[in-house]
Amino acid sequence: MYSKIMVPVDLTHADRLTKSLEVAAKLAQTFGAEIVYVGVTSALPGSIAHTPDEYRGKLEAFAKEQGEANGLTASGHMMVGHDVAVEIDHELIKAVDETGADLVVMASHIPNITDYVWPSNGGRVAGHAKCSVMIVRS
Template identity: 25%
Template sequence: MYKNILIPVVFETPEITQTAFDAAQALASKDAKLTLLHVIETVPIYVADYIPTDVFSVARETVQARLEALALELPECTTAIADGRAGPRVTRWAEENGMDCIVIASHQPAFSDILLGSVAQYVVRHAKCAVHVVR
């Protein structure tokens, strides 16, 4: 059983996010702390110059509200937002915050995943804690 479980959240796939929630609860010890993490991809500077600055703050507020709503479904759950590339940022955040398990949802692999990889693949290969991949 794990005490500090990180669940990366992608809002576009609520059905596999729920599967991750179920798995995390099954793997959690009685006094476990669950954390929902959403990574906001960094916008390249040559693109950011053309986007109004309030778009970023509104997006962050929206993400925070959605995370908090999801957190209500889980006991002892907190939320976090990080910026960067999803795979590296999830693994770094887990290490920096003492997570002992990452429960990450993965979509059905496609041919493009063989060439490009996916966030779940990156996390499995680079995390320094246990990783459970669910579909």
């Protein structure tokens, strides 16, 4: 049904992603799909990496580890933005096209009052991506 599943990951808060990672892995195993983990970073040094290349390394290591743990074909795909805090949805939607994914599985918080002003990243991606999007509530 699906052949490539895209999973956006925030390496800073990887511990909060357990549920969506599990869901994505189960789906991939069921459909025999491959997984691509997408991370968005800026060119500036951040808490995860000092340079985009360092970030790419960490993202690939993360993908490899996840792939081996679940017996899946997994890869990492890095997006570099100028102003990540604001542009992340835009970058993720672009990543859907770049990776050719046909399903996005992503974590999102339970909507609260601020979602009227700032829709969650998951909400934005679901609203604009061309493929199916599955939002996993934390």
